[in-house]
Amino acid sequence: MVYYDLPPGAGPFTRTVVTVGNFDGVHLGHRAILGKVCQRARELGSQAVALTFEPHPGRVLRPDRPLPRLTTPAQKLALLDRAGVHAVVLLPFTPEFAALPARDFVRRYFVERLAVREVVVGHDYCFGRGREGTIELLQEMGQSHGFTVQVVWAVEVNGAVVSSSLIRALITLGKVEEAAQLLGRPYAVEGLVVPGKGRGGAVLKVHTANLRPENELLPATGIYAVQVTRGGERLPGVANIGTCPTFDNSELSLEVHLLDFAGDLYGETLGVEFMARLREERRFPSIEALAAQIRADIAEARRVMAKDPGPRVKETGQLGPAEKKRLDKVGKKL
Numbered sequence: 001m002v003y004y005d006l007p008p009g010a011g012p013f014t015r016t017v018v019t020v021g022n023f024d025g026v027h028l029g030h031r032a033i034l035g036k037v038c039q040r041a042r043e044l045g046s047q048a049v050a051l052t053f054e055p056h057p058g059r060v061l062r063p064d065r066p067l068p069r070l071t072t073p074a075q076k077l078a079l080l081d082r083a084g085v086h087a088v089v090l091l092p093f094t095p096e097f098a099a100l101p102a103r104d105f106v107r108r109y110f111v112e113r114l115a116v117r118e119v120v121v122g123h124d125y126c127f128g129r130g131r132e133g134t135i136e137l138l139q140e141m142g143q144s145h146g147f148t149v150q151v152v153w154a155v156e157v158n159g160a161v162v163s164s165s166l167i168r169a170l171i172t173l174g175k176v177e178e179a180a181q182l183l184g185r186p187y188a189v190e191g192l193v194v195p196g197k198g199r200g201g202a203v204l205k206v207h208t209a210n211l212r213p214e215n216e217l218l219p220a221t222g223i224y225a226v227q228v229t230r231g232g233e234r235l236p237g238v239a240n241i242g243t244c245p246t247f248d249n250s251e252l253s254l255e256v257h258l259l260d261f262a263g264d265l266y267g268e269t270l271g272v273e274f275m276a277r278l279r280e281e282r283r284f285p286s287i288e289a290l291a292a293q294i295r296a297d298i299a300e301a302r303r304v305m306a307k308d309p310g311p312r313v314k315e316t317g318q319l320g321p322a323e324k325k326r327l328d329k330v331g332k333k334l
Contacts, residue, residue: 001087002077006113013049013087017041018110019120020051020127022164025070026079028184029122029155029162034083036152037120046117047086051109052076053093060093068217070164070171070183072190075215089114102128102137111145120150157181174220176274186227186273189215191254193265206294208240208255209265211272218254223278225301228258229271235261236305238297239272242281259302276304 003012017040023030034050041048058067071079073090080088091097091109100108105128110116119138127133139149155162162182170179171187180186191211221242228235237258243251256272278300284290 003087003089005092006089006109008108008113011113011115013047013113013115015044015046016049016114016116017044017046017118017120018049018051018114018116021122021125022056023050023052023076023080024056024164025167025183026076026083027070027162027164027167027182028157031083031184032155033120033122033152034080034085036150038084040118040120040150041086044117048084049087049089049114050080050083050085051089051091051114052080054090055093057093057098060095060098068168069215070167070187070217072214075188075190099129102133103141104128105133106138106141107145110147116147118148118150120152123151123153125151168217171217171219174222174277174280176219176224177276180275186275187219188229188271188273189213189218189254190269190271191215193268193270195266206257206291206298207262208257209270211254211256211270213254218252219274219277221252221281223281223297224274225276225278225304226256227273227275227305228256229273230265230268235259236301237261237272238278238294238301239274240281257298259298259305278304 001012017037019033019037021030021033026034034048037050038048040046054073056067056069058065077088110119119142121135121138123135125135135149135151142149158181160166160182167179167182167187170176170182176187189211191213193209194212195210218241222240224239224241226237226239228237235258237256239254239256241252241254244253254272256270278297284293
């Protein structure tokens with residue numbers, strides 16, 4: 001169940017275990033918290049509830065620095081549902097809501113409207129006006145209002161703490177396989193198939209679907225091996241993110257070629273999971289040279305997908321010092 005806001009008064013909940021956060025990306029760190037919520041809800045005979053916000057608080061608190069979200073609102077709801085919670089509450093985040101004191105937030109939402117039995121949060125959780133609410137305050141109010149507080153420690157992968165900001169940095173650099181390790185799944189975008197320049201089939205003899213992405217963040221320009229979801233199907237393919245410099249374009253586009261597929265995709269919404277980056281985008285001296293490279297890219301994508309046709313979540317490999325330095329620099333900008 002999804003609830004858009006919780007008005008004052010008796011609500012639909014009688015006994016809950018609650019967590020609260022932005023959950024952008026619903027990554028491994030989020031899933032550790034959500035898993036604990038579901039576990040404790042079963043143990044306490046309660047409903048597992050995720051409390052989140054729309055729009056992202058950063059849009060309201062820092063409108064001059066818009067944050068590219070890892071998931072669309074629909075993707076986030078689907079991922080929260082897959083995590084096993086009974087209900088999601090989407091609270092409208094406004095300047096007035098941001099000014100709500102932390103103690104008032106706990107009383108109005110956790111106690112009065114959610115009938116909370118236990119709150120599960122991450123180790124660095126803060127909330128309320130000016131982030132004045134701390135875990136210690138939650139624990140203090142829990143003693144007064146009859147709920148307990150569970151704290152879940154950070155999840156680390158290859159020595160790095162899993163966070164939405166680090167995942168954004170990785171995706172911005174085109175490191176989609178490393179991002180998948182932190183997400184627990186490939187990074188995916190969705191988009192409507194719209195008319196493109198018509199060069200794929202007519203000039204290059206490779207038919208492509210031109211997508212208008214709904215997501216705010218695309219990986220770095222380049223060529224990627226991808227899995228494309230079309231309805232209930234999952235099809236291998238090759239994606240190009242870039243401006244097609246060989247044709248002197250300037251507009252960024254996302255084009256996908258489905259391997260061994262023939263059909264009309266116009267008007268359909270496709271999901272694109274980025275499995276591996278094959279190469280950077282570059283200018284070629286001729287259309288013939290570009291066409292030859294595209295054939296090589298398709299062959300490489302076949303090799304990659306045949307080796308691992310499922311979600312590529314690697315268990316080995318670490319970032320070197322130079323890569324960590326680059327990520328720190330990109331992360332600060334994001």
